Amino acid sequence: MPDVRICEMGPRDGLQSLPKDRLVPTEAKVALIEALAACGLDFIEAGSFVSRRAVPQLADSDELLDKLQKRAGVDYAALVPNMKNYARFQGSGFTTVAIFVSASEAYSQFNTRQSIEESMAAAGEVAAAARTDGYGLRAHLSAAFQDIDGGDSDLKIVVDLARRLLELGCDHVALADTKGTTDPRRTRAVLEAVDRGVGLERMTVHFHDSYGMGLANSLVSYECGLRLFDTSIGGIGGTPFKALANGPGGGGNVTTEELVYMFERMGVSTGVDFDGLLQAAEIVKEIVAETGGPPPPSKMLR
């Protein structure tokens, strides 16, 4: 068993944010996802069953898995906001349902036009169905470190939601820094509070890298005892709405190849083949270039 496990977000969190006028061909996604699985990544989030109009880059989620050579032991996850879209998920071949709620009322309204409790209710229905049907289950808990105005999140809400998401049967709960402003001190404070409340065993961290602090925050998380990390190949994706950045910070996620490189050099095993990862990063670079988007943030691709 590797020391840490990486949840690869690029095919979903990354691709969703590419320019909407030049769609990434399904075949290119297939090549990317197969390359990621081939290098040992065993959790790959790659689909989104939300409005095809809102997220056109993932509108082919229904047929993506059919075209893919699935690899045994790999979880293929897709976002499912409610039961209406759960029906789409069921026919898709994805193996893990990803539900999402926010620890911020403001962000919950902004992202889903629902209150936290309304989206928890919808997520709860999906979770129950997913468990009954034997799918894997994960949750994204956005704005877990800071609110979208840059103020601190409410740790009581964060811990309470984490607990309720675990009670729904989630295999892991991603504590997300949606705006990308959490710093190592704040990261430590949040993880220590979550650790006291529900433990960190089934927690993962999802740091948007708007200001470059992603790897530093990942290091602190590891020191806090956390062992699951959401990252994105090439570093693509990140803060989902320009309006959220509200400052100089750019997009970007913690870059899979940078996290793997750092951990492996530290003697922390990831189970991921680094050379294979670089090949997957090159695929991402081509995909992004085809859409006319800015080059991926990854230092390895410079």
Next chain:
Amino acid sequence: MPDVRICEMGPRDGLQSLPKDRLVPTEAKVALIEALAACGLDFIEAGSFVSRRAVPQLADSDELLDKLQKRAGVDYAALVPNMKNYARFQGSGFTTVAIFVSASEAYSQFNTRQSIEESMAAAGEVAAAARTDGYGLRAHLSAAFQDIDGGDSDLKIVVDLARRLLELGCDHVALADTKGTTDPRRTRAVLEAVDRGVGLERMTVHFHDSYGMGLANSLVSYECGLRLFDTSIGGIGGTPFKALANGPGGGGNVTTEELVYMFERMGVSTGVDFDGLLQAAEIVKEIVAETGGPPPPSKMLR
């Protein structure tokens, strides 16, 4: 007094690595350096009295300071390899001499065609003259964390050279990760050894960010008790020779605005005005674009 002090390397370490065929105009450098000093950076390395042919982007170091509105309390530093070039330095208006040696025989030969002891002898002459003449003095100790083949540096050599450089009268000694491969665990080991040997009070760290670990390494350095940090506006510069990268890592230095942002959010004061820093970063972006170089690594500029 701020909690940490930043040594700005961009106008030297950054500009020297820009494409050699389109030289940055002296006026653009003046605008950049004045902007950096205006936001509170009080150590700015901006010149290099080495062969003008080897480093054409800094060939105007002799007249740069004459054209600059110097600010009281700011150290303006320039590299000076030997006494021949010290004469050039003396007439230039720079206030601080930066000498440089390497903890790696291989890199010493590669960079200066001298052994470590030969370059220590040359640096010692310059240091003595600088002290006699009342200039500030700093040293760069390259390959202090890892050798250029990626193996670990020899800590006995590192500590011994750090001690000898301090004995020469250096105000600070920059422990440089020339290749950019040190990781948080190795960084801690090196700083603990240096701390045991000579203390960290007059040490600064100079992390090339080839693989994205720069901020994480800076955080670890702070935790080790270090309070001086070499950074570069926009993140420009970094590993000086393509041959050194010898892998997927790109260039780049720890980015001044990213380090300042992280520390200030952590409650660690830097004494630097962040908004002013972003304006300076925009100047760098323009400078780099004019030379046809790739965009600066800074997340804030994306």
